[in-house]
Amino acid sequence: MSNMSIIAPLEDDITATAEIILEQAANTPVSIQINNVTVSFKTPKGIYTAVKEIDLTVKKGEIVALIGHSGCGKSTLMSTISGMVKPTSGEVYANGKKVNSPGPDRGIVFQNYSLLPWLTVYKNIEVAVGAALKELPAAERVKLVETNLRMVNLWEHKDKLPGQLSGGMKQRVAIARAFAINPKILLLDEPFGALDALTKSAMHVELLKLWNLDHREKTIVMVTHDIEEAIFLADRVVVMNNGPAATIKEIVDVPLARPRNKKFIVHDPMYMEIHDRLLNLLIDKFSIDDEH
Numbered sequence: 001m002s003n004m005s006i007i008a009p010l011e012d013d014i015t016a017t018a019e020i021i022l023e024q025a026a027n028t029p030v031s032i033q034i035n036n037v038t039v040s041f042k043t044p045k046g047i048y049t050a051v052k053e054i055d056l057t058v059k060k061g062e063i064v065a066l067i068g069h070s071g072c073g074k075s076t077l078m079s080t081i082s083g084m085v086k087p088t089s090g091e092v093y094a095n096g097k098k099v100n101s102p103g104p105d106r107g108i109v110f111q112n113y114s115l116l117p118w119l120t121v122y123k124n125i126e127v128a129v130g131a132a133l134k135e136l137p138a139a140e141r142v143k144l145v146e147t148n149l150r151m152v153n154l155w156e157h158k159d160k161l162p163g164q165l166s167g168g169m170k171q172r173v174a175i176a177r178a179f180a181i182n183p184k185i186l187l188l189d190e191p192f193g194a195l196d197a198l199t200k201s202a203m204h205v206e207l208l209k210l211w212n213l214d215h216r217e218k219t220i221v222m223v224t225h226d227i228e229e230a231i232f233l234a235d236r237v238v239v240m241n242n243g244p245a246a247t248i249k250e251i252v253d254v255p256l257a258r259p260r261n262k263k264f265i266v267h268d269p270m271y272m273e274i275h276d277r278l279l280n281l282l283i284d285k286f287s288i289d290d291e292h
Contacts, residue, residue, distance in 0.1 A: 028059040028060055028061065028062075029059065029060045030057055030058070030059060030060070030093075030096075031058050031059060031060040031061075031062070031094070031095065031184065031185060031219035032056070032057070032058035032081055032092070032093070032094055032185065032219060032221065033056075033057055033058075033091075033092070033093040034054055034055060034056040034057070034077070034080070034081070034090070034091075034092050034093075035055060035090050035091045035092070035093075036053050036054070036055060036089065036090040036091075037051065037053070037054045037055075037077070037080055037087045037089070037090035037091070037092060038051065038052045038053055038054070038087060038088050038089045038090055039051050039073070039076050039077075039080060039085060039087055039088055040088040048244055049088075049244050049245040050073040050076040050243060050244065050245075050246065051073035051076055051077050051240075051243075051245070051246050051247070052245040052246065052247055053090070053247060054077060054090070054247065054248060055248075056238065056248065056251075058219055058221060059219070060184075060217070060219055061216045061217055061218065061219060062219055062220075062235050062236070063211070063219075063220040063221075063222070063233055063234045063235050064220070064221050064222070064234055064235065064236050064237075064238060065221075065222050065223075065224055065229070065230035065233060065234035065236070065237045065238065066078060066221065066222070066223045066224070066238050066240060067223075067224055067225065067227070067230050067237055067238065067239055067240070067278070067282070068239060068240030068241070068242070068246070068249075068282070069240075069242050069282070070225075071242070071243045071244075072240040072241065072242050072243050072246045073240060073243050073246040074223040074240055075189055075190075075223055077240075078187055078189060078221055078223055080092045080099070081094060081099065081106065081185070081187060081221060082099075082102055082106050082108055082187050083099045083100065083101045083102040083103060083106065084102055086100070094106060094184075094185055095184050095185065104132040104133070104181055104183060105183050105184045105185060106183050106184075106185045106186075106187060107178035107179070107181055107183035107185070107186050107187065108178065108186075108187045108188075108189065109171075109174045109175055109178050109186070109187070109188045109189070109191045110174070110189050110190075110191065111189060111190040111191055111192075111193045111194055112194075113162070113170040113171060113173070113174045114174065115162040115170060115173060115174065116162075117161065117162050117163060118161070119161070119162075120158065120159050120160060120161060121149070121154060121157055121158050121159070121160055121161075121162070121165070121173050122145060122149065122158040122159065124162070124173060124177060125145045125148065125149065125173070125176060125177045125180050126141070126142075126145050128177045128180065128181055129141050129144050129145055129180050129181055132181035133181060133182070144180050144182075145180060147180075148176040148177075148179050148180040149176055151176065151179070151209070151210060151213065152172040152173070152175060152176045152206055152210070153172070154169065154172055154173060154176065157169065166199075167194060167195055167196075167199065168195055168199035168202065168203060171191060171192065171195065171203055172203070172206060174191070175191070175203075175206070175207060175210065179210050179214070179218075183218070184217075184218065184219065185218070185219045185220075185221070186218050186219070186220045186221075187220075187221050187222075188220065188221070188222035188223065189222075189223045190222075190223050190224060190225070191203075191222070192204070192224075192226075192229065193224070193225070193226075200229070201262060204229065204232055204233060204262070205262070207220075207233070208233065208259070208260075212259075220233075222234070227275060227278045227279060227282070228266075228275070230254075230278070231254055231256070231265075231271060231274055231275060231278070232260055232262060232265065234254050235253070235254055236251055236252065236253055236254060237251070237252045237254060237274075237278060238251050239251070239252065239278065239281045239282065249281060250281055252274060252277055252278060252281075254274055255270065256268065256270060256271060256274075
């Protein structure tokens with residue numbers, strides 16, 4: 001049997017599955033709307049444009065990965081969603097409201113954990129919950145902290161300081177803290193980039209467990225350099241062109257059924273097709289022909 005006869009049915013399967021997902025998405029409310037966003041910064045050498053004329057729609061409950069080479073504006077784009085960076089032009093809407101500043105409806109998890117080193121694990125989450133959900137009765141805030149610590153299997157470590165935890169445990173605290181304030185949108189800026197492969201894999205599963213426990217209501221946008229991570233976690237992968245003035249190169253659908261099993265998914269023909277597509281999009285600038 002020729003390679004073409006194998007590839008053609010596979011492409012048909014991917015197309016058919018993608019069409020089903022698109023049909024379902026059409027009936028899902030919009031969570032994030034990015035309209036013609038450009039972000040520029042003043043530098044000693046003049047104006048530097050990080051991203052240019054970006055349009056992107058993310059549906060409620062969707063997981064979207066932003067991927068690309070360093071300096072392609074992934075984190076800048078995500079920071080416009082969080083409200084930490086204001087677009088030079090264009091608009092960002094989150095949960096139906098124009099984004100002008102950070103807000104408790106958008107939780108953020110960074111690569112460096114951002115834990116307060118002088119507070120215990122429990123207190124790190126309690127402080128965040130108290131600040132974001134002041135209107136909740138004290139008993140409910142206590143329950144939120146305990147529930148989320150138990151969900152990431154850290155209740156027994158609640159009285160430890162961050163310095164007494166491993167990298168993976170610190171990241172679990174950061175994720176539990178983000179979920180505890182119950183944001184509608186969760187923003188992940190390379191949260192697993194500093195972890196070893198086994199810990200990273202375990203954290204992927206933990207993240208999806210929390211997302212499932214929330215009935216997949218949370219919208220998640222994550223920045224990553226890891227193709228395998230993007231495919232395993234995301235519904236769509238947004239591939240960025242190289243900066244400056246980066247734009248969206250292509251959006252690749254990931255029509256793989258959930259739940260996804262890390263052990264078996266890598267042998268799925270659809271997974272391999274998506275992986276090859278993303279790899280080609282990311283490495284084409286290094287082809288020999290481009291150097292001449």
